[in-house]
Amino acid sequence: MNLRLVARASLLVNLAGLVTTLQAQSSAPIPQSTGLSYPDNLTGLVYSEVGQGSGAIVRHPRIVLSCAHVVFDDYLQASASGWTDLNDFTLAWNGDTAPSAENAVPLRGYVRFSRYAETSLNPEKYNLAFSEDFVAHFSYFNLTDNAPAAFWQDGVAALRSSAPKRITGYPAGLYNDGDPLQYRLHRTPDFLARLSIDFGRYLGAVGPSTGSGNSGGPAWVYDLKNHEWKFAGVLVSGLEKSQGDLDNEIGVVGANAAPWSLVTAAVKASGGAAPVTPLLFNSTAALPAAIPDGSRTGVSIPFDVSGAGKRLTTLRLSLSSDHAYPSDLTITLRAPSGRNVVIADRPELDYVELTEREITGFAGQNPNGRWTLLVRDVATADIGAVTEARLTLIAR
Amino acid sequence: MKPATSRRLRPLTGSLLIALAALLGWLAFSKKSDPPSLAQKAPPVRYAPASSPALSSPSATSPKPALAATLPSAGARAALLHTLAALRALQGAGTITDTQARELLDHLRAELAAGNLAVTVAAIVEFLVGGEDAATSLAFAMEDGGALSAAPSLRTFLLDQLGQLDPVAAAGFSREFLALPLSPATIPDESSLCLRNLAWGSPGPLAAADRILFDARATALLQNTDWAARPSAGFLEGFDAVVFSGNPALVAPLARIMNGAAAASTRHAAHIAMDRLALAGDSAVIAAIATEPSLSEQPGLRAGLLARADVTNAAQRAIIETYLRDPSVGETEKKTFIAAFPLRSFTDGPRLITQPKDQEGADLITSDRASLVVMREWATDHSLSPLHPSLTATIIRLQSMLR
Numbered sequence A: 001m002n003l004r005l006v007a008r009a010s011l012l013v014n015l016a017g018l019v020t021t022l023q024a025q026s027s028a029p030i031p032q033s034t035g036l037s038y039p040d041n042l043t044g045l046v047y048s049e050v051g052q053g054s055g056a057i058v059r060h061p062r063i064v065l066s067c068a069h070v071v072f073d074d075y076l077q078a079s080a081s082g083w084t085d086l087n088d089f090t091l092a093w094n095g096d097t098a099p100s101a102e103n104a105v106p107l108r109g110y111v112r113f114s115r116y117a118e119t120s121l122n123p124e125k126y127n128l129a130f131s132e133d134f135v136a137h138f139s140y141f142n143l144t145d146n147a148p149a150a151f152w153q154d155g156v157a158a159l160r161s162s163a164p165k166r167i168t169g170y171p172a173g174l175y176n177d178g179d180p181l182q183y184r185l186h187r188t189p190d191f192l193a194r195l196s197i198d199f200g201r202y203l204g205a206v207g208p209s210t211g212s213g214n215s216g217g218p219a220w221v222y223d224l225k226n227h228e229w230k231f232a233g234v235l236v237s238g239l240e241k242s243q244g245d246l247d248n249e250i251g252v253v254g255a256n257a258a259p260w261s262l263v264t265a266a267v268k269a270s271g272g273a274a275p276v277t278p279l280l281f282n283s284t285a286a287l288p289a290a291i292p293d294g295s296r297t298g299v300s301i302p303f304d305v306s307g308a309g310k311r312l313t314t315l316r317l318s319l320s321s322d323h324a325y326p327s328d329l330t331i332t333l334r335a336p337s338g339r340n341v342v343i344a345d346r347p348e349l350d351y352v353e354l355t356e357r358e359i360t361g362f363a364g365q366n367p368n369g370r371w372t373l374l375v376r377d378v379a380t381a382d383i384g385a386v387t388e389a390r391l392t393l394i395a396r
Numbered sequence B: 001m002k003p004a005t006s007r008r009l010r011p012l013t014g015s016l017l018i019a020l021a022a023l024l025g026w027l028a029f030s031k032k033s034d035p036p037s038l039a040q041k042a043p044p045v046r047y048a049p050a051s052s053p054a055l056s057s058p059s060a061t062s063p064k065p066a067l068a069a070t071l072p073s074a075g076a077r078a079a080l081l082h083t084l085a086a087l088r089a090l091q092g093a094g095t096i097t098d099t100q101a102r103e104l105l106d107h108l109r110a111e112l113a114a115g116n117l118a119v120t121v122a123a124i125v126e127f128l129v130g131g132e133d134a135a136t137s138l139a140f141a142m143e144d145g146g147a148l149s150a151a152p153s154l155r156t157f158l159l160d161q162l163g164q165l166d167p168v169a170a171a172g173f174s175r176e177f178l179a180l181p182l183s184p185a186t187i188p189d190e191s192s193l194c195l196r197n198l199a200w201g202s203p204g205p206l207a208a209a210d211r212i213l214f215d216a217r218a219t220a221l222l223q224n225t226d227w228a229a230r231p232s233a234g235f236l237e238g239f240d241a242v243v244f245s246g247n248p249a250l251v252a253p254l255a256r257i258m259n260g261a262a263a264a265s266t267r268h269a270a271h272i273a274m275d276r277l278a279l280a281g282d283s284a285v286i287a288a289i290a291t292e293p294s295l296s297e298q299p300g301l302r303a304g305l306l307a308r309a310d311v312t313n314a315a316q317r318a319i320i321e322t323y324l325r326d327p328s329v330g331e332t333e334k335k336t337f338i339a340a341f342p343l344r345s346f347t348d349g350p351r352l353i354t355q356p357k358d359q360e361g362a363d364l365i366t367s368d369r370a371s372l373v374v375m376r377e378w379a380t381d382h383s384l385s386p387l388h389p390s391l392t393a394t395i396i397r398l399q400s401m402l403r
Helices: A003-016 A155-160 A257-270 B011-029 B064-069 B074-093 B098-114 B117-130 B154-165 B167-179 B188-200 B208-223 B225-229 B233-237 B240-245 B248-258 B264-279 B283-291 B293-297 B299-306 B314-325 B331-340 B361-378 B382-401
Strands: A043-047 A052-057 A063-066 A088-091 A109-113 A135-138 A165-169 A197-199 A202-206 A218-223 A228-239 A249-254 A279-282 A289-291 A299-305 A312-321 A329-334 A340-345 A352-358 A369-377 A384-395 B148-150 B346-348
Touching: A043 A063, A052 A165, A052 A218, A063 A228, A063 A257, A109 A257, A135 A257, A155 A202, A155 A218, A155 A228, A155 A249, A165 A228, A202 A228, A218 A249, A257 B346, A257 B361, A279 A299, A289 A299, A289 A369, A299 A384, A312 A329, A312 A369, A340 A352, A340 B167, A369 A384, B074 B098, B074 B117, B074 B154, B098 B117, B098 B154, B117 B154, B117 B167, B148 B154, B154 B167, B154 B188, B167 B188, B167 B208, B188 B208, B188 B233, B188 B240, B208 B240, B208 B248, B225 B264, B233 B264, B240 B248, B240 B264, B248 B264, B248 B283, B248 B293, B264 B283, B264 B299, B264 B346, B283 B299, B283 B314, B293 B299, B299 B314, B299 B331, B314 B331, B314 B361, B314 B382, B331 B382, B361 B382
Parallel strands: A109 B346
Antiparallel strands: A043 A052, A043 A088, A052 A063, A063 A135, A109 A135, A165 A218, A197 A202, A202 A249, A218 A228, A228 A249, A279 A384, A289 A384, A299 A369, A312 A352, A312 A384, A329 A340, A329 A369
């Protein structure tokens, strides 16, 4: 036994009052008599046409996170429709029978990750489709009166850490059909094992186990600083000794930037997104700024963007120029990443007056840093200056 | 207003001429003893646009100052050649690692970004025209927005950089590239990047000539059985061109791939493209899906695609009602459609050309309510009576979702 872990476990018990377990152990039903407390009470049963799984309300009361293979019928399977849209959720079910229709809430839809090339990667490296096995359901109304579960921005790092962990859900595969226990909410004992089997976002650990059927079950990691459990990812795979496997093992997709973008999209689709305030950035250049006549160098108008979210969703440009002949001008916007997008290429205009014009081509980029508007007068004779320049952006 | 084109060449043409001038200038004035020429280039020549007047013959009117200003700098050109040699040496030794390849490309990216833009663009175009290349051992991978986060070859890296640094010049190069017929030497990853760069080069919708060129190559991509049988990641990501195009004529070849003998990953890419094409909501696309014969062999899939239809649009409502009344469509398929309708699930993830359109809750709810009204009419339509139980179940479900 790792002595360092023992010492750490003792420390944790003292600091947080947590029961830590160093032995590999499987999920067990939560006694009905004890009731459910946070974060177990934000776990629920997901039913779809594909099968049964688990999920949890995280980040927003209209969002249920689960894993994609619980709800997605692969396009390549015979007679597949691809989408199934009859997914139901029953929050904090801990009964002896399947929940009735009255207990289940139909989920309006879901967002899952996809790439055209997702099935072409070398499976010996890792299976991208599996590592992205994460789905964000949305509803048009709140699914709980409680606050949604707290979450780790970087769940991958949290899962790799030595902080206490727990997985909840419904491991129906542990039981024969009709066994009342298959409808009971389960949880693993709290464990300290780092998820050190590392395939990027898909992480694993030998020792703890949930048994089969628990796909989509939330993986919680304790925040030692703020003393609360936070969602860090979803269970997607595992081995279970009691079912004949060689060892106990869990496989979890950690939540970080890519899965969170699914959640953000789902929140938007739910109609539950918090109002977003666009950020305005005026140029740091002194205006008006003369545009050199007949020069390919042109004039550079910088914007220093800071404090915005890391993923740009909307960018608008306001620009005015008194140039006498706008058809001489080319206007290009350069992102902090170095990417350029042509705003105008010798436009057939009488004057340049862009007001909150939406600029596409930068979506998804980190907007923080220096943007540069490059205005070039590629002909001679007519002259002018940039008189006003402003960027408006929304990032999440 | 004075006509813009009467005074001087369009800048796009100018960019190509500048690149050409730089290349020809370098060939003419280089002190090296054996400067390569396009015509004498030793194989493998992967891109040799001999038919292009702009690249095959010097322009008598090429402006001398531009030539002098855009000769490939020692920095950009030297960095390109250094990277080429380093990659080849590592590949030759069989020791290249992802980390080494990334370091080399990161260094090259910094060198290219540090120089004068026009000079850098000229150096990149010169290199691409020259046909040299080296593999990197990296996958073809993208980040949000369509820029590459990893490139499998030096040429794909440079096509990506060209598109980011100078979209107009990149579009110009792409026109030349895409105008060439496909051959066994054409690299599908490069073809996909040229499609992206052509799209990126236009501030707005593609010009008519570009649209024709784009759709022709998108069609060729779908019809290339060699690429479909042994798909590269770049080829598969190129299916986003179909979504960007939105051309209903592409539904049929896409459907044939989905239902054919192509590699599983190619069929998967076709499915994703078809779903995103349907989600875009164009009535002509919905009509093409409803009438495509090969989709009748995948009834569950067709039902899911048609469940994207917007029945507040009269044309799409008519398409769906014809479909629901069509006796050749099986009852199981119709029930699958009704259970999924109106389908609101969608996918997210990086795309080469298009950008995912945000699904706004307020819009979805409005559309759901309108769909509910139409479904209630269907539930009292005698011609649809075999479907009434399914319709009633979906109406109840949708009502509870909208409570």
